Amino acid sequence: MAATQEEIVAGLAEIVNEIAGIPVEDVQLDKSFTDDLDVDSLSMVEVVVAAEERFDVKIPDEDVKNLKTVGDATDYILKHQG
């Protein structure tokens, strides 16, 4: 069953917490991965791969650079999840 927006944000929060050690509650839709959450370009790849597995979605390399905020990633997953 497809995940809701709320579930996706919660899932991303867990992933970002695991990879970058950022508190779960800091991961909000308007937060920028690089500027607010200390997720650099390489950690972003780890976040993307973990999100792919968790939400059954493919996020190709060329789309990763467009995912600036948690909201961008959430919208992308909502639209593309299997």
Next chain:
Amino acid sequence: MAKIKPSKGAPYARILGVGGYRPTRVVPNEVILEKIDSSDEWIRSRSGIETRHWASPEETVAAMSVEASGKAIADAGIEAAQIGAVVVSTVSHFSQTPAIATEIADRLGTDKAAAFDISAGCAGFGYGLTLAKGMVVEGSAEYVLVIGVERLSDLTDLEDRATAFLFGDGAGAVVVGPSTEPAIGPTVWGSEGDKAQTIKQTFSWDRFRSGAVSELPVDSEGNIKFPAITQEGQAVFRWAVFEMAKVAQQALDAAGITPDDLDVFIPHQANVRIIDSMVKTLKLPEHVTVARDIRTTGNTSAASIPLAMERLLATGEAKSGDTALVIGFGAGLVYAATVVTLP
């Protein structure tokens, strides 16, 4: 039909000795920062690199190879004249004809050893090792010298903030010879040419010839730039960590080795972040010693695995007889992984 005698080789092959050469000039991040807008902290956090070695004009591909090979031959306890073949993996020897391997074989004092170069980027050591094992077991050479050598400082765009800090120079060599026990496992290797654009040379050498000099890239002082290695960082990182972890696992399975059996992990020293993520993805147990020579050596492509192997043995972090997983991966994209017994 006339009968052809079969060739006769050793039952198995093993790495008998290893040697390395690091150029005398140590280059800290401060020197890199003279030409790019970055910081020591940024470089360390993205790559783990603190210093790298850059070769002087005298520290040529051949000179560094001869130094590293001399140590490997001594470590193996053989004479140069016993070497039947010399395989050199490099992408930074700038004369294609003849192969640099022949000069190295001659300077080492081999007895007309077969000698040739291969081009397999950062997987070059594993490719060479696989060829060497084949030669020893098949019988075309009793001892084979495998050299990975690079002067990547010559192929670095010092004004590119994504790669200026990454590369280093050096040579690593091993002697492969006969063994009564299996000591080099099956190689899991391959290529993914559909991803060729992710690590490549900025432009091809024949651009210098085709006449359109005005279209060639120039540096801040107006000099025409030499070709340099460039990469798509995120794409390479994803492939290196997640696809190469699968290949590493396949190499363990092919050798019948579990992570618990493993003593040492020597991945190509591309980036400490790749190494750390691979260790996590592979779920390697704590007791496995992981090579992180990248910190003071940078990425030396084909030379990185034998250089890291030599250092681990020299510092005592690894010891002779240890079981090590080695995996190289890079431009091509190409990869090669195998399990070896350390010399």
